[in-house]
Amino acid sequence: MIGIGSLIPLAIFLPIVLLLAACSETKPVDPPPRPVRVTAVEYRQTAVTTHYSGEIKAHHESPLAFQVGGKLLQRLVDIGMVVERGKLLATLDQADVKLDEAGATAQLAAAQAELDLARKDLNHLMNLQQKDLASQAALEKRKDQVKNAEARVAVAKATQGSYARKSAYAELRADHAGVITAVDAEPGQVVAAGQAIVRLARTTEMEVVTNVPENRLQDLKSASSIKVNLWANPERFYNGKLREISPGVDEVLRTYTVKVSMPEADDSVNLGMTATVHIQKTERQPVAYVMLTALTELDGKPSVWVFNNHNQTVQPRAVTIDGYDDQNAKILSGVNQGELIVTAGVHKLVTGQKVRLLESSHD
Numbered sequence: 001m002i003g004i005g006s007l008i009p010l011a012i013f014l015p016i017v018l019l020l021a022a023c024s025e026t027k028p029v030d031p032p033p034r035p036v037r038v039t040a041v042e043y044r045q046t047a048v049t050t051h052y053s054g055e056i057k058a059h060h061e062s063p064l065a066f067q068v069g070g071k072l073l074q075r076l077v078d079i080g081m082v083v084e085r086g087k088l089l090a091t092l093d094q095a096d097v098k099l100d101e102a103g104a105t106a107q108l109a110a111a112q113a114e115l116d117l118a119r120k121d122l123n124h125l126m127n128l129q130q131k132d133l134a135s136q137a138a139l140e141k142r143k144d145q146v147k148n149a150e151a152r153v154a155v156a157k158a159t160q161g162s163y164a165r166k167s168a169y170a171e172l173r174a175d176h177a178g179v180i181t182a183v184d185a186e187p188g189q190v191v192a193a194g195q196a197i198v199r200l201a202r203t204t205e206m207e208v209v210t211n212v213p214e215n216r217l218q219d220l221k222s223a224s225s226i227k228v229n230l231w232a233n234p235e236r237f238y239n240g241k242l243r244e245i246s247p248g249v250d251e252v253l254r255t256y257t258v259k260v261s262m263p264e265a266d267d268s269v270n271l272g273m274t275a276t277v278h279i280q281k282t283e284r285q286p287v288a289y290v291m292l293t294a295l296t297e298l299d300g301k302p303s304v305w306v307f308n309n310h311n312q313t314v315q316p317r318a319v320t321i322d323g324y325d326d327q328n329a330k331i332l333s334g335v336n337q338g339e340l341i342v343t344a345g346v347h348k349l350v351t352g353q354k355v356r357l358l359e360s361s362h363d
Contacts, residue, residue, distance in 0.1 A: 033356040034349070036314070038307050038340040039294070041331070043286040049278055050219065052258075054210030056230075056273040058201030059243075059261060061181060066092060067169040069192045072185055077198060079183060083174045090185075090197050092170040101163035108156035115149035122146050178202045179271060206265040207243060208275045211255035216279075217245065220258065225280040228262055230273055238264050240277060287322055287330040294343045295321075295329055302329075305349050307340040313352050314342060 070092035077089050122142040128134035182199040185191055208228055212220055226240035239262075246257035260277050262269065294304050298316050305314040319334030335341060342349065349355070 033312065033354040034345065035358050036307070036342045036349075036355045037344045037358050039290065039343050041288045041290070041335045041337060041339045041341060043288045043337050045283060045286050046289075047224065047280050047282045048219075049280045050216060052210040052212060052277045052279070054208040054260070054275050054277055056206055056262075056269060056271055056275055057209050058178070058181070058203065058271060059205035059207050061199055061201040062175075063184070063196035063199050064089065064172060064174070065194050065196050066090075066172055066191065067193055068092070068097075068166050069195075070094075070097070070170065070190070072187050072189045072191055072197070074187050075183065075185065075197065077180050077183070079180055081180045082178075082203075083180065083200070084177050085174055087174045088171060089174055089180075090172040092191075094167060094170045097163065097167050097170055101160070101167050104156070104160035104163045108153070108160045111149070111152040111156040115146070115153050118142070118146045118149040172197055174200060176200070176202060181271065201271065203271070205261065206269050206271075207259050207261045208240065208277055210258050210260070210277050211250070211253065212245075212258045214249060214254050214256060217256060219281045220245070220279055222281060223279045224282045225278075226260060227278040227280070228260060228275050229278070230269065230275050232273060233268060234276075236268070237278075238262050238269075283322075283330075285332065287332055288335070289328040290331055290341060291343050292324070292327060292329055294341055294346060296346045304331075304335060305342040305346050306335060307342060307355065307357075309340065312354050312356070314349055314355055315351060 073091045073093045075090045077083060077087075083089070122139075122145075125134050125139055125142045129136070129139050178200045180198050181201045184196045184198065191197065220242065223242070226242060228238045228240045229236060240260040241263060242258070243261040244259040249256055258277075290304065296303050296305070296316070298318055301318045302321050303316045303318045306317045307314055317334055320332040322330040322332045324330070342355070
């Protein structure tokens with residue numbers, strides 16, 4: 001049994017032990033501010049430029065053909081040749097056409113001889129009828145014979161004229177000045193009427209033919225500026241004008257054929273050259289470009305961390321994004337001009353956390 005005297009020392013030392021234990025507890029220390037980099041929000045009206053490669057082609061390019069069929073006797077031009085209006089380009093073998101024309105000429109001469117004879121007989125009969133030596137019925141019959149002869153002469157003249165035109169059709173001539181861009185037939189080949197022999201392009205109007213993805217058509221239609229430059233002379237820019245967008249899309253590439261005219265094209269712009277079309281579109285409203293590393297997500301919405309310079313803390317803020325490029329996001333709203341947002345380490349921050357700006361960060 002423990003006596004009262006033995007409890008007295010215990011009662012004295014127990015508070016001392018508890019006091020010493022309390023003094024030995026570690027006091028919690030606040031973590032140091034997390035170092036971050038920030039950038040200032042700057043809204044500005046910008047223009048986005050996209051680039052498409054294409055080929056210089058003529059605005060007008062016509063396939064030229066004979067109006068009659070036959071054997072191609074000679075072709076006097078090749079690809080790349082510059083021709084003037086009226087230049088002889090190709091000829092057909094005219095042997096059969098000449099024979100037909102000669103036959104038609106002979107038929108016309110025979111019909112004309114019959115008409116002359118019928119008119120003589122009519123005049124002779126009219127003289128006899130005045131002397132009451134011929135009946136009125138015989139006179140009317142002679143008049144009908146003259147009319148028939150006149151009709152045969154008219155038919156013969158039309159036939160002869162048709163064969164004469166066919167003879168002229170055996171020559172293919174340039175109907176305007178330009179450059180031969182293709183040949184589609186060789187001498188000795190039998191061609192049909194209307195079959196293309198060569199292709200002739202006007203050099204007075206040039207255009208660039210390129211292909212644009214379907215998701216970029218609206219940018220093209222609303223472009224504020226279209227410029228064209230040549231790979232052969234990249235420093236020289238020409239004004240461009242959208243002329244045509246193909247109504248059909250390429251089923252494999254999902255692109256549309258687009259033609260951009262070049263009203264200011266000079267002698268240095270040649271057919272077949274490679275060109276670049278620069279499509280510039282002004283943004284609908286001012287946007288702020290921020291690095292992609294500044295974005296995080298809050299309640300399923302894109303957000304950024306805004307730095308409070310007064311208490312050195314950060315707060316999340318939802319923003320509206322208009323699009324992205326390779327390195328930046330385009331912010332339409334959600335943050336104010338001049339506010340500082342964190343650009344690195346955003347996924348390790350918490351609301352109200354104190355941070356420290358790195359020396360290389362925004363002042």
